[in-house]
Amino acid sequence: MTEKEQPSTAEAEVLEAGPVARVRLAGELDVSSVEGVRPVITSLLAGEPEQVVFDLGGLEFTDSSGIALLLVVANAVERVELHNVSPIVRQVVEKTGLGGVLVVAQ
Amino acid sequence: MAVGLAITAVLSWAAFTANDRSTSSLLALQARQTASTLSAALPGIESQLADALTVAVDTGSPATFDRFVSNHIAGVKLASVSLWQRTAGGTRLLTYAFSKPRLATDGSAGRAFFASVTPSTTLQVTNILSGSPPRVGYALNEPNPAGYIVYGESDLPPGKRITVPPSSPYHQLGIALYLGSRLDRSHLIESSVPTPITGSRATVTVPFGDTVLTLVATPLQPLAPTSSRVLPWIALAGGLALTLASVTVAGYLTRRRRYAEALSARLAALYAEQRSVAETLQHSLLPQALPSVRGVDVAARYLPGAEGVDIGGDWYDVVLLGEDRFAFVVGDVSGRGVRAASVMASLRFAARGFALEGHGPASILGHLARTLDFASEGFFATVLCGVIDIGRREMVLANAGHLPPIVVHDGTAAAVEVPPGPPIGIAEGAPTERTVALAARVVVVAYTDGLVERRGESLDNAIERLEQAASGPSASVDDLLDRLLKGLGANAPSDDVAVLGIGIP
Numbered sequence: 001m002t003e004k005e006q007p008s009t010a011e012a013e014v015l016e017a018g019p020v021a022r023v024r025l026a027g028e029l030d031v032s033s034v035e036g037v038r039p040v041i042t043s044l045l046a047g048e049p050e051q052v053v054f055d056l057g058g059l060e061f062t063d064s065s066g067i068a069l070l071l072v073v074a075n076a077v078e079r080v081e082l083h084n085v086s087p088i089v090r091q092v093v094e095k096t097g098l099g100g101v102l103v104v105a106q
Numbered sequence: 107m108a109v110g111l112a113i114t115a116v117l118s119w120a121a122f123t124a125n126d127r128s129t130s131s132l133l134a135l136q137a138r139q140t141a142s143t144l145s146a147a148l149p150g151i152e153s154q155l156a157d158a159l160t161v162a163v164d165t166g167s168p169a170t171f172d173r174f175v176s177n178h179i180a181g182v183k184l185a186s187v188s189l190w191q192r193t194a195g196g197t198r199l200l201t202y203a204f205s206k207p208r209l210a211t212d213g214s215a216g217r218a219f220f221a222s223v224t225p226s227t228t229l230q231v232t233n234i235l236s237g238s239p240p241r242v243g244y245a246l247n248e249p250n251p252a253g254y255i256v257y258g259e260s261d262l263p264p265g266k267r268i269t270v271p272p273s274s275p276y277h278q279l280g281i282a283l284y285l286g287s288r289l290d291r292s293h294l295i296e297s298s299v300p301t302p303i304t305g306s307r308a309t310v311t312v313p314f315g316d317t318v319l320t321l322v323a324t325p326l327q328p329l330a331p332t333s334s335r336v337l338p339w340i341a342l343a344g345g346l347a348l349t350l351a352s353v354t355v356a357g358y359l360t361r362r363r364r365y366a367e368a369l370s371a372r373l374a375a376l377y378a379e380q381r382s383v384a385e386t387l388q389h390s391l392l393p394q395a396l397p398s399v400r401g402v403d404v405a406a407r408y409l410p411g412a413e414g415v416d417i418g419g420d421w422y423d424v425v426l427l428g429e430d431r432f433a434f435v436v437g438d439v440s441g442r443g444v445r446a447a448s449v450m451a452s453l454r455f456a457a458r459g460f461a462l463e464g465h466g467p468a469s470i471l472g473h474l475a476r477t478l479d480f481a482s483e484g485f486f487a488t489v490l491c492g493v494i495d496i497g498r499r500e501m502v503l504a505n506a507g508h509l510p511p512i513v514v515h516d517g518t519a520a521a522v523e524v525p526p527g528p529p530i531g532i533a534e535g536a537p538t539e540r541t542v543a544l545a546a547r548v549v550v551v552a553y554t555d556g557l558v559e560r561r562g563e564s565l566d567n568a569i570e571r572l573e574q575a576a577s578g579p580s581a582s583v584d585d586l587l588d589r590l591l592k593g594l595g596a597n598a599p600s601d602d603v604a605v606l607g608i609g610i611p
Contacts, residue, residue, distance in 0.1 A: 008561075028561065031442065061561050063601070064440045068486065071532060075481045091565040096488060097507035097526030101533065 008061075012037035014044055021049040026058025029066025041069060045076045052077050057084035062092055074101050081105050155187075155229070155246040159256040162189050166252060168201040175203040185241060185261045192253035196220065207259055208235040209243055225249035229315030234285055234293060239264050242285060242295065244315060268296045284320040287311060299324065387444070388417040391451045392604075397426045402496065403549075403609030405583040407591060411442075411556065411602045418602030419446035419487070420554045421454050425461045430497040433461040433470070436508070436552040436606050437489035437530075449485045453478065453530065457491065467491040467504035471527065472536030475506070479531060486531035490524070490552050496610065499544045504537050506530050509558070509569065512576055513542070514549040514586070519576035521569050549583055550608045551576060556601035557594060583607040 010027035021044055027033065044052070052073050059066075074080045081103045082093065093102050161174045168189055175187045188202035188210070197220040199210050209216035209232065223230050223245045232243035243259040270279070280299030282289075294301060307324040388410060396404045406422050419439025426432050435457045439450045456477050460470040470491050480486045490508040494501045503511070503522065507529035510521045527537025558568035575593035580586035587607050 063559065064438070064488075064555070068440050068480075068484075071480060071486065088562075088564045095507070095509060095526060095565050097505070097528045097537070098532070101528060 008033045010034065010037050010059075010066075012040035014040065015055065017044070017047055017049070019050045020053065021047070021051070022053045022055065024055045024058065026056075028060055029062040029069065031063065031065045034065040034069055038069065041073060045073065049077055051079045051081070053081045053083060055083050056086070056089055059086065059089055062089055064096075067092065067096060067098065070102055071098075079103065155244065155256045155258055156248060158187065158189075159246055159248055159250070159254060162254045162256065163250040163252055172201055172203060184258045186257075186259040188257045190220065190245075190255040190257055192255070197223075197255060207243070207257060208237055208241045209257070209259075219243070220245070220255065223247050223255060226316075231285065231315040231317045234262070234295065235259070240266065263296050266294050266296050268298050270298045280324045280326050282322045284322070285314070286317050287320050289320060289322065295319075299326070388447060391447060391454070392421060393423055396424045397432070399424075399426065399432050399496070400429065401611040402432075403583045403611075404607070405587055405609075406606045407587050407603070408605075409556075409591065409603040411600055417444065417447045418442050418556075419450035419485075420556065420602040420604035421450050422552070422604050422606040423454055423458060424606070424608075425458050427461065427464075427493065431493065431495045433467070433491065433493045434550075434552065434606060434608060435461075435470075435489060435491050436511075436554060436604060437487050438508070438554040438556075438602075438604070439485055439487040440529075441485055442602075446485060449478065449483070449487065453487055453489070457489070461491075461493075466539065467493055467502050468536040468539040471504050471506045471530065472534070474530050475534050475536075477530075483531070486529040488529045488555075492550070492552070494544070494550070494608065494610065501542045501544055501550065502539055503542065504539050506537055507532075509553065509555055509565070511550055511552040512569075512573060513544075514551065514576050514580075515545050515547070517577055517579050519551075519573040521573060544610055546611070548610050549580070549586060550610070551586070551590070551605065553590075553605040554601075554603060556603035557590070557605055559601065583609040 008028035008030050010025065010029045010033040012026075013024045014021065015024055016022040023040070023044060025037065029037070054070070054073075070080065070082075080101070082089075083105045085093070085104050090104055093099060093104055158171060158175055162168070162171045165171070171189050184204065186202060186205045186207045188207045189200045190197045191200055196217055199207070202210070207216075209219060215235070219232050225247050227248055230245045230247070232245075235241045235243060240262045241259045242262065243257060245255050245257045247255045270281070280297075280303060282297035282299065282301045282303050283295045284293045285295050286293050289302060291301065297303075303322045303324045305324060307322055310321045310323075311318045312321070389408070392408055393406075396406060398404070404424055408420065408422070411418055419437075419441065421435075421437050421439075423435045424432055425434075435454070437450070437453060437457075439446045439453065453474060457470055457474055460473045465473060471489060474489065478485065478487065487506070488508040489506045490503070490511060491505075492501055492503045492511070503524045505524040505526045507526050510523050512519045512521050522540070522542055524540045525538045527533075527535065553572075558572050559565070560568060571594065572590070575590050576586065578589075580589065584607075587605055590605065591603070
């Protein structure tokens with residue numbers, strides 16, 4: 001229900017690979033921008049990490065497409081933690097009942 | 107030696123049948139090429155007559171029509187172009203150019219033909235008009251208030267015979283062209299060989315105004331493969347085909363701009379049509395009518411998202427469980443497109459089934475969770491489910507990752523927080539239920555996130571905006587939903603919006 005505006009952009013960067021991978025997600029995640037960051041996530045999962053820590057400090061917005069991307073990761077690894085979560089994104093995770101699947105670090 | 111003869115015989119037979127097969131397929135191909143060139147010429151004559159008709163309608167002046175026809179259609183081999191007007195008793199000839207229409211000299215044939223002409227964008231074709239030379243007439247009566255009909259006639263070649271010049275790629279073909287599908291002399295337009303054509307032949311039919319042309323072709327000599335370039339039918343000297351082809355060229359220039367405009371309008375229409383197909387599909391997956399519950403005022407809205415032509419996976423449903431009890435469901439499948447919509451449909455009908463079996467909201471969602479697996483299907487769904495018992499004045503709610511409903515009472519709206527379990531498809535298990543007592547005259551509103559979600563705003567703030575928009579007096583649940591959609595600026599939402607309102611007395 002957003003007004004017409006600039007197309008949203010999002011970026012993803014693997015900060016650290018290995019069994020506990022760290023990934024930075026920033027920008028606005030929605031149905032159009034999610035495809036731009038998906039390849040980063042796909043190649044991250046190819047390394048078969050056990051745990052993924054997302055730094056969401058730069059993530060201003062996510063809709064269900066962004067949540068779906070995080071859920072893809074949660075399905076593939078044992079644990080997903082979300083760090084530096086903004087109140088806007090935190091509420092999306094909580095209200096979607098995903099607090100048990102995507103662990104929001106305090 | 108006997109073996110050698112046998113082999114020779116087989117080889118000869120094979121060569122013969124191969125040649126025969128390739129001859130007949132070449133013949134069919136060339137007949138099709140000829141016919142398609144012919145049918146491509148028809149829009150030319152249509153557009154030229156349409157231009158003349160437009161001039162007549164716009165100016166209402168036979169004199170202007172005359173000037174237009176002599177300036178723009180002169181040089182084209184139409185034997186006659188005329189303007190007619192419908193009157194109470196039939197049709198009246200207003201003016202004509204080049205020569206008097208053959209139909210006007212034969213009163214009864216003219217009356218019969220014009221009586222059959224109806225307002226249409228299709229060219230309406232006469233029978234072959236006898237005389238010397240014979241003619242074919244075409245009438246165009248695009249719907250217009252003045253009741254004008256523009257009418258043209260072409261001469262057929264003398265004796266209906268044409269010669270195919272040796273330079274033509276069709277020189278190897280004998281052809282006969284008929285108006286309509288009956289192959290007799292009275293329907294013959296022209297031919298290059300004596301008719302009827304017998305023996306090896308190919309027959310092709312192409313649309314021609316409100317009738318058809320039938321082309322019969324026969325090989326005059328062994329057909330050699332011609333170049334793949336389709337040389338135009340214009341190579342056939344004289345006759346109807348040449349007339350049509352020259353009209354095409356003249357018509358092309360005057361109609362090009364209009365064509366471009368029509369094309370862009372058509373593209374816009376196609377886009378709208380595609381969207382409307384998607385919307386029709388979406389609507390067909392939603393309840394066609396909500397059940398009526400005694401004294402309960404139920405209304406719903408579904409607005410498709412404005413972006414793209416993909417359909418979304420939002421839905422709502424109401425299921426009667428007894429005289430005073432009913433279940434309601436509002437859900438949103440992640441993602442878009444036909445697959446999302448089909449997941450939506452299966453969830454919707456599964457939820458109905460679980461509700462009718464007597465499951466409560468948490469149990470319905472628990473069962474639903476087993477029907478969808480995000481890991482294998484790539485979709486999940488947030489779903490709010492409630493069962494309302496009017497007699498006991500209570501509502502039981504369960505929530506799988508969905509936004510909370512709001513309850514409007516005495517003009518004040520408040521969200522009813524229901525502890526969310528994970529969305530359907532993410533994890534198994536039933537969420538916690540919450541039971542809410544219902545006061546008199548309340549409206550329960552359940553919705554999908556498209557109604558409230560805004561970039562740069564938290565969901566709490568979004569829900570607060572919804573509460574504000576829902577507060578205040580409403581004449582009916584319909585009014586309330588209209589006000590919500592308007593107040594939240596959901597006229598052209600980017601995401602799909604589904605809203606269900608339930609007014610309880």
